[in-house]
Amino acid sequence: MRKVIGVLLIASFAFFVFSLVMRDLWAEDPAAVRTLGQAAVEQTIPQSGAANTVTAIVVQFRGLDTLGEVTVLFLSALGVALLSGEFSGRGLKEVFRDDGGFILYHGARLVLPIIILVGVYIVAHGHLSPGGGFPGGVLVATAVYAVLMTGVKNALSTRLMAVIEGFAGLAFVGLGLLGLLSDRFSFLANVLPKGSLGMLFSAGIIPLIYAAVGTKVAAELSTLVTSLTGSDYASAEKAAQGGKR
Amino acid sequence: MVAMVIVVSVLLIGLAAGAVFVRSLGSAVILLGTVSLLVSATFLLLAAPDVAITEAAIGSALTTLVYVLVLKRTNSVDSLEDGSNLQTGKHSEPASNGGSPTGGSHA
Numbered sequence: 001m002r003k004v005i006g007v008l009l010i011a012s013f014a015f016f017v018f019s020l021v022m023r024d025l026w027a028e029d030p031a032a033v034r035t036l037g038q039a040a041v042e043q044t045i046p047q048s049g050a051a052n053t054v055t056a057i058v059v060q061f062r063g064l065d066t067l068g069e070v071t072v073l074f075l076s077a078l079g080v081a082l083l084s085g086e087f088s089g090r091g092l093k094e095v096f097r098d099d100g101g102f103i104l105y106h107g108a109r110l111v112l113p114i115i116i117l118v119g120v121y122i123v124a125h126g127h128l129s130p131g132g133g134f135p136g137g138v139l140v141a142t143a144v145y146a147v148l149m150t151g152v153k154n155a156l157s158t159r160l161m162a163v164i165e166g167f168a169g170l171a172f173v174g175l176g177l178l179g180l181l182s183d184r185f186s187f188l189a190n191v192l193p194k195g196s197l198g199m200l201f202s203a204g205i206i207p208l209i210y211a212a213v214g215t216k217v218a219a220e221l222s223t224l225v226t227s228l229t230g231s232d233y234a235s236a237e238k239a240a241q242g243g244k245r
Numbered sequence: 246m247v248a249m250v251i252v253v254s255v256l257l258i259g260l261a262a263g264a265v266f267v268r269s270l271g272s273a274v275i276l277l278g279t280v281s282l283l284v285s286a287t288f289l290l291l292a293a294p295d296v297a298i299t300e301a302a303i304g305s306a307l308t309t310l311v312y313v314l315v316l317k318r319t320n321s322v323d324s325l326e327d328g329s330n331l332q333t334g335k336h337s338e339p340a341s342n343g344g345s346p347t348g349g350s351h352a
Binding site for chain 2: 095
């Protein structure tokens, strides 16, 4: 049974991959592909002022969807926190008990600022170059994880992270309400000045929303890996109590 | 470029098949991470760098990481314990002569 399901899954995956590849590489005139994309590309710069069409679509044309995505991510992080005993104060046992050796210990500290810098760059330039709030936030969380692998306890306060995350979410909704309060009467309307194309401060509310999304994703995923590795504040307190006994 | 996409796609499907049929859950997770990385390369070759970055960060890094941590939590992975035996080197050699999966990890 397991093998039959596996073969079916692989076959459908292979069909999907090859239809995707064939369509883009050998189709004579992929007209059906081009119409919607062409319209989006043409409307991006006059309507949003963002150099990156994908970001203009994700944050402005379907900004409400992005708010929903952030909510889904928040709910799954909340579920992990509940399951790992974050709220009852009984954290999980820590996974990384020693410092992981010389190379891991110093290598993680060496790459930490570099990864965080790249993550912040990807978030801040989301409206200019590929990237945006989601991958940038995930990069920051992986940098935190690299340090957690060296057995650090009490690395970041999950309460502070929760506060940061809440304020970032409120900033997203507040920027949306800004559009509702303006004369366009539309949630998440781009009411701020567009600036000149390709500059860092351009495209109205898009970089601000991506900054909020990046902060939120970085905060909640850092909390997620911290509570899953068991090296959060609660576990550190518990370990200290265990040491006293 | 067409040849490159075909090579990556065939590799992708082979790795996905490996992830389905491999015995150990830890190996399946690592294979899935590799599949994600190759999917990211495919997106890049198909001129979608935005999706490629997201796939590399979320699919390849974070998902693998969460899977490994959860497997470690549920104690359903043996290969990770083997890794910790490797790390402690010859100290765990006498302890793990019975082939116990929890070798020297609780030292």
